[in-house]
Amino acid sequence: xxxxxxxxxxxxxxxxxxxxxxxxxxxxxxxxxxxxxxxxxxxxxxxxxxxxxxxxxxxxxxxxxxxxxxxxxxxxxxxxxxxxxxxxxxxxxxxxxxxxxxxxxxxxxxxxxxxxxxxxxxxxxxxxxxxxxxxxxxxxxxxxxxxxxxxxxxxxxxxxxxxxxxxxxxxxxxxxxxxxxxxxxxxxxxxxxxxxxxxxxxxxxxxxxxxxxxxxxxxxxxxxxxxxxxxxxxxxxxxxxxxxxxxxxxxxxxxxxxxxxxxxxxxxxxxxxxxxxxxxxxxxxxxxxxxxxxxxxxxxxxxxxxxxxxxxxxxxxxxxxxxxxxxxxxxxxxxxxxxxxxxxxxxxxxxxxxxxxxxxxxxxxxxxxxxxxxxxxxxxxxxxxxxxxxxxxxxxxxxxxxxxxxxxxxxxxxxxxxxxxxxxxxxxxxxxxxxxxxxxxxxxxxxxxxxxxxxxxxxxxxxxxxxxxxxxxxxxxxxxxxxxxxxxxxxxxxxxxxxxxxxxxxxxxxxxxxxxxxxxxxxxxxxxxxxxxxxxxxxxxxxxxxxxxxxxxxxxxxxxxxxxxxxxxxxxxxxxxxxxxxxxxxxxxxxxxxxxxxxxxxxxxxxxxxxxxxxxxxxxxxxxxxxxxxxxxxxxxxxxxxxxxxxxxxxxxxxxxxxxxxxxxxxxxxxxxxxxxxxxxxxxxxxxxxxxxxxxxxxxxxxxxxxxxxxxxxxxxxxxxxxxxxxxxxxxxxxxxxxxxxxxxxxxxxxxxxxxxxxxxxxxxxxxxxxxxxxxxxxxxxxxxxxxxxxxxxxxxxxxxxxxxxxxxxxxxxxxxxxxxxxxxxxxxxxxxxxxxxxxxxxxxxxxxxxxxxxxxxxxxxxxxxxxxxxxxxxxxxxxxxxxxxxxxxxxxxxxxxxxxxxxxx
Ligand code: ATP
Ligand code: MG
Numbered sequence: 001x002x003x004x005x006x007x008x009x010x011x012x013x014x015x016x017x018x019x020x021x022x023x024x025x026x027x028x029x030x031x032x033x034x035x036x037x038x039x040x041x042x043x044x045x046x047x048x049x050x051x052x053x054x055x056x057x058x059x060x061x062x063x064x065x066x067x068x069x070x071x072x073x074x075x076x077x078x079x080x081x082x083x084x085x086x087x088x089x090x091x092x093x094x095x096x097x098x099x100x101x102x103x104x105x106x107x108x109x110x111x112x113x114x115x116x117x118x119x120x121x122x123x124x125x126x127x128x129x130x131x132x133x134x135x136x137x138x139x140x141x142x143x144x145x146x147x148x149x150x151x152x153x154x155x156x157x158x159x160x161x162x163x164x165x166x167x168x169x170x171x172x173x174x175x176x177x178x179x180x181x182x183x184x185x186x187x188x189x190x191x192x193x194x195x196x197x198x199x200x201x202x203x204x205x206x207x208x209x210x211x212x213x214x215x216x217x218x219x220x221x222x223x224x225x226x227x228x229x230x231x232x233x234x235x236x237x238x239x240x241x242x243x244x245x246x247x248x249x250x251x252x253x254x255x256x257x258x259x260x261x262x263x264x265x266x267x268x269x270x271x272x273x274x275x276x277x278x279x280x281x282x283x284x285x286x287x288x289x290x291x292x293x294x295x296x297x298x299x300x301x302x303x304x305x306x307x308x309x310x311x312x313x314x315x316x317x318x319x320x321x322x323x324x325x326x327x328x329x330x331x332x333x334x335x336x337x338x339x340x341x342x343x344x345x346x347x348x349x350x351x352x353x354x355x356x357x358x359x360x361x362x363x364x365x366x367x368x369x370x371x372x373x374x375x376x377x378x379x380x381x382x383x384x385x386x387x388x389x390x391x392x393x394x395x396x397x398x399x400x401x402x403x404x405x406x407x408x409x410x411x412x413x414x415x416x417x418x419x420x421x422x423x424x425x426x427x428x429x430x431x432x433x434x435x436x437x438x439x440x441x442x443x444x445x446x447x448x449x450x451x452x453x454x455x456x457x458x459x460x461x462x463x464x465x466x467x468x469x470x471x472x473x474x475x476x477x478x479x480x481x482x483x484x485x486x487x488x489x490x491x492x493x494x495x496x497x498x499x500x501x502x503x504x505x506x507x508x509x510x511x512x513x514x515x516x517x518x519x520x521x522x523x524x525x526x527x528x529x530x531x532x533x534x535x536x537x538x539x540x541x542x543x544x545x546x547x548x549x550x551x552x553x554x555x556x557x558x559x560x561x562x563x564x565x566x567x568x569x570x571x572x573x574x575x576x577x578x579x580x581x582x583x584x585x586x587x588x589x590x591x592x593x594x595x596x597x598x599x600x601x602x603x604x605x606x607x608x609x610x611x612x613x614x615x616x617x618x619x620x621x622x623x624x625x626x627x628x629x630x631x632x633x634x635x636x637x638x639x640x641x642x643x644x645x646x647x648x649x650x651x652x653x654x655x656x657x658x659x660x661x662x663x664x665x666x667x668x669x670x671x672x673x674x675x676x677x678x679x680x681x682x683x684x685x686x687x688x689x690x691x692x693x694x695x696x697x698x699x700x701x702x703x704x705x706x707x708x709x710x711x712x713x714x715x716x717x718x719x720x721x722x723x724x725x726x727x728x729x730x731x732x733x734x735x736x737x738x739x740x741x742x743x744x745x746x747x748x749x750x751x752x753x754x755x756x757x758x759x760x761x762x763x764x765x766x767x768x769x770x771x772x773x774x775x776x777x778x779x780x781x782x783x784x785x786x787x788x789x790x791x792x793x794x795x796x797x798x799x800x801x802x803x804x805x806x807x808x809x810x811x812x813x814x815x816x817x818x819x820x821x822x823x824x825x826x827x828x829x830x831x832x833x834x835x836x837x838x839x840x841x842x843x844x845x846x847x848x849x850x851x852x853x854x855x856x857x858x859x860x861x862x863x864x865x866x867x868x869x870x871x872x873x874x875x876x877x878x879x880x881x882x883x884x885x886x887x888x889x890x891x892x893x894x895x896x897x898x899x900x901x902x903x904x905x906x
Contacts, residue, residue, distance in 0.1 A: 010113075011242070021061050027039070028067075037071045040074045041241055042241050065093075069087075081329075106181075107151055107217065111125075125158070130144070176220045176237070177222050177224050182217070185250060193208055220238070288329075300319065303315070309713040344362055380415075390410070400429065481563065484561060499557070523539045523541055523550075571606035611719045635704060642672045704723050800896070806833070821846055828856075830895040852902070857875055859898060866887050866891040
């Protein structure tokens with residue numbers, strides 16, 4: 001029996017034998033493609049080739065692509081665990097022809113591999129071809145239909161024609177597309193999951209699990225234009241995809257993908273950890289939990305390795321949802337503590353040979369998963385209780401629906417992603433009011449959405465006509481003479497016309513020395529000048545191989561064909577210093593903290609640099625000092641820097657570090673610090689794959705300081721640092737602060753720290769004294785009040801206490817009132833006192849007297865005007881302030897009269 005590894009290699013070797021170049025999988029997180037959250041098909045990395053934006057280095061390619069189908073057009077999350085052959089993460093084996101061979105070879109080779117090489121019984125295989133489509137005025141793909149019976153021995157009755165849904169493949173609303181041919185396998189009548197459905201007949205694309213799709217051969221021969229029309233392409237492509245997990249199941253004679261050597265080691269380890277048993281049954285909750293966990297841990301391992309971190313947005317949120325979903329299934333296996341992170345080494349064992357990146361990042365992945373599991377675990381149990389209550393309520397409703405408010409609370413307070421709530425609802429036969437949930441989400445988003453800065457020109461180009469800009473000059477020059485070849489505005493690229501004074505646009509030149517934003521380094525700013533005008537460039541970006549200078553016409557007119565001079569701002573010198581320093585910083589961090597440090601991201605601008613890296617805990621102050629000193633040392637040693645372009649394999653051999661998840665072409669640029677020339681690169685201090693701009697020698701950097709170190713997510717740290725001018729400015733600011741403090745505290749800078757220490761000490765003493773004085777004053781007020789109670793007038797059992805106090809604190813007066821009311825049981829108290837030229841009056845009445853019609857609020861209302869004030873309050877307690885403290889006594893006299901009158905008449 002072949003192992004999964006042998007089958008994967010068998011596929012690759014088979015097509016290598018047919019002249020295909022092996023192209024490694026692109027990262028699961030597409031870099032520079034914001035339209036796609038995760039790679040979902042082998043073709044993603046070749047999209048620009050199909051669009052005609054770049055030409056391929058090879059005519060034929062073969063690969064095994066890491067795919068994640070959890071969002072957008074392809075989302076198989078719901079299927080996972082419930083069937084035996086849909087996963088969130090899977091490998092798509094593919095062979096490609098870029099205008100080389102076409103349908104005949106693709107069909108013949110697929111058949112040859114499946115039946116001859118792998119020995120799958122031909123009678124179990126079925127093929128489909130495109131049946132044609134009236135709306136699109138497309139004929140049946142008779143070419144493919146004929147080829148099937150011509151180049152393979154398959155009988156005509158096992159070649160079925162199917163509709164657009166299954167057999168016409170489109171990348172999106174526009175762009176390359178074409179008919180496809182699928183290969184399905186008949187797993188036998190036992191595998192049908194619709195046996196009990198009346199009238200069900202098993203068939204290819206018939207909706208049951210007896211027939212499953214193994215391989216899809218797409219023939220790209222049309223381009224769909226904006227108006228929906230299909231144009232025949234001059235160039236024709238073959239794009240195929242076969243699910244490795246499904247093929248392995250067939251080859252290993254298993255009923256389920258989960259029973260193969262791709263999943264069983266993970267399932268076995270889960271069984272060990274949880275003490276539960278996996279029995280490979282489909283309609284079984286425990287088995288289902290095993291499958292979901294085994295599936296999800298693979299997705300998590302790959303997505304986190306390629307640079308995603310769980311968060312509340314975009315890719316990070318999708319990953320968080322998968323993790324939380326798996327965590328919840330862990331509860332079904334009795335797991336209340338983090339456990340999934342322990343499965344990471346098994347995933348690495350299964351797939352680390354094919355994808356070395358997961359091996360290298362295993363520790364980081366475990367750290368991230370464990371920390372997420374722990375933090376979700378804290379609210380999960382409580383959330384499950386809240387869910388149960390919400391489900392009870394939902395059962396009472398006519399529509400058996402969990403309210404949007406409940407779903408939102410579960411999301412907002414307990415971190416339950418909507419699909420987790422939906423899943424749990426489904427298990428109880430309930431629905432969720434997602435419309436209301438989304439409305440509440442949208443409201444929350446609106447609140448959170450801060451006014452975001454937008455680029456001057458909003459470019460969404462789908463244009464295939466973008467010219468190629470020659471931009472090697474960015475490494476050598478700060479200015480160059482050039483010619484305008486076109487403009488980009490909100491409508492796209494134009495190769496004729498003009499832009500005038502005040503217009504915001506993108507200028508495209510035939511050649512440029514501007515650096516377009518990439519690899520963390522900001523795009524250059526500067527100006528483009530001609531005889532007729534001046535254009536301010538406030539950013540530079542690259543789309544395909546076209547460099548776009550974004551900005552605004554400051555004066556004059558620019559036309560296509562104009563001769564211009566492009567001048568990069570001096571800021572770039574500062575950016576270069578920061579960029580070289582990020583390389584030194586990475587080197588120093590690895591020296592001090594070890595090899596677990598790997599770059600996660602960076603920002604390199606003229607103002608500062610930021611470096612994100614994997615490390616499980618906060619570095620100590622000493623470690624950071626050490627890193628800082630190492631970088632400074634290397635700056636002082638004035639090392640030379642050499643940049644060289646070479647084949648990727650050669651760079652790897654030299655030990656150059658590549659950014660994880662980044663996809664590189666066959667030629668790469670290596671930046672080496674400490675190499676005088678190309679043949680010294682192997683001995684250089686730091687060697688990195690990098691397309692950025694750098695200083696010639698480290699001495700120019702001038703200085704270095706870490707100004708901040710923080711955690712940005714589990715297992716990821718961020719350092720912010722300064723060099724050169726930025727550092728000088730920062731230090732000047734600090735020095736100003738010191739000067740100001742010296743003046744304020746009247747001491748020299750050298751004695752500032754002692755002086756402030758002394759002030760803090762004094763402050764502590766003084767506040768201690770203040771506190772004890774206040775305590776004393778409080779007890780004085782109490783003593784005064786006690787005397788008042790003894791001397792006061794009484795009507796029946798009620799005490800009438802009306803007095804001017806020596807205290808000046810409302811709190812103390814209130815405390816005294818509380819004490820008096822408690823002691824006297826029945827009392828009316830009116831106090832007045834003076835504080836800094838103002839009068840304060842307080843009145844309070846016990847409940848029995850309120851019943852007799854005497855209310856504190858009424859008393860204050862009457863007496864406050866006497867001190868030129870106003871105020872009021874409740875019947876129990878009222879307070880007023882006034883501007884005339886001289887009249888306090890008058891006000892108190894009036895209060896006394898009023899009280900007696902009221903109580904006499906009661
Ligand atoms: P299906 O109809 O079975 O969902 P599909 O039409 O979505 O498949 P394609 O987009 O054509 O599949 O992908 C090519 C191949 O990738 C399929 O033939 C199948 O072998 C495999 N594949 C697709 N989706 C998955 C998945 N979720 N898990 C595992 N393999 C998959
Ligand atoms: Mg599908």
